[in-house]
Amino acid sequence: MPVEEFVAGWISGALGLVLGHPFDTVKLLGFFKGMSFPIASIAVVNSVLFGVYSNTLLALTATSHQERRAQPPSYAHVFLAGCTGGFVQVYCLAPFDLIKVRLQNQTEPRARPGSPPPRYRGPVHCAVSICQEEGPRGLFRGAWALMLRDTPTLGIYFVTYEWLCRQSTPEGQSPSSASVLVAGGFAGIVSWAVATPLDVIKSRMQMAGLKHRVYRGVLDCMASSVRQEGLGVFFRGLTINSARAFPVNAVTFLSYEYLLRWWG
Ligand SMILES: CN(C)C(=N)NCCC[C@H](N)C(=O)O
Numbered sequence: 001m002p003v004e005e006f007v008a009g010w011i012s013g014a015l016g017l018v019l020g021h022p023f024d025t026v027k028l029l030g031f032f033k034g035m036s037f038p039i040a041s042i043a044v045v046n047s048v049l050f051g052v053y054s055n056t057l058l059a060l061t062a063t064s065h066q067e068r069r070a071q072p073p074s075y076a077h078v079f080l081a082g083c084t085g086g087f088v089q090v091y092c093l094a095p096f097d098l099i100k101v102r103l104q105n106q107t108e109p110r111a112r113p114g115s116p117p118p119r120y121r122g123p124v125h126c127a128v129s130i131c132q133e134e135g136p137r138g139l140f141r142g143a144w145a146l147m148l149r150d151t152p153t154l155g156i157y158f159v160t161y162e163w164l165c166r167q168s169t170p171e172g173q174s175p176s177s178a179s180v181l182v183a184g185g186f187a188g189i190v191s192w193a194v195a196t197p198l199d200v201i202k203s204r205m206q207m208a209g210l211k212h213r214v215y216r217g218v219l220d221c222m223a224s225s226v227r228q229e230g231l232g233v234f235f236r237g238l239t240i241n242s243a244r245a246f247p248v249n250a251v252t253f254l255s256y257e258y259l260l261r262w263w264g
Helices: 004-026 036-061 075-104 123-134 136-140 143-167 177-206 218-229 231-235 238-263
Strands: none
Touching: 004 036, 004 238, 036 075, 036 143, 075 123, 075 136, 075 143, 075 177, 123 136, 143 177, 143 218, 177 218, 177 231, 177 238, 218 231
8 A cells, every 4th residue: 555645645734734633623712722733643644634535546546646747537536536535534533623723712821810620731631631521432522523523525625626736737647736736725624615514513412411412412502503693503613614624734635645656
């Protein structure tokens, strides 16, 4: 199994995240809180995403990343490979994402005189506290919502990227840097626009019992949220998700492509 896509995914994920973290936490007035942790974690998650995506395409089309410019895979295969990568990366992402959301929801990162101490002192303390309070399975709170969010949207993510690259690149040639940046950025926007409703539900499931009531499942969380806040609740954070998604994914795809060209 070629490993270069896993390595390129790891590095490109870290580079993309540095750009996106302030956007990600501004939704919760957090800015740069908990940044060091996601760099390591999302780099690993991105490595799994791009590695599984590329190797699934290899299994479906018998073409390597380099060969795919001359023999482009069908969009059906790209979508299926993207969904597979999206499904598998949830197993890595779920604990990391839960810890990130819990830390970002702490508006008081450090104890201040007269104010209650923050619930979690950092990512490791957060993980240990969740395990002690809920058992290891507690680290996968919200994983179903994450799986429903990421599996289809990552198929859309890679299809959008491939389609936009092909629209701006002569047949059989590699896309230019500008094409990769634009295609990656819009792939991020389109996929996050589709993902936002379940992203809202996912975050509520992850904060259940702390900031939201405990839900009986994804559907209960959706119904309860609509009852209390209307259908608009599903689009909370859409603007910031989209503003963040363009630079993050433009850089992610550009660094991924260049690392594989350099490697290949
Ligand atoms: C809609 N979703 C969940 C995605 N498009 N995920 C893949 C992009 C991940 C990238 N590190 C980011 O944070 O945007």
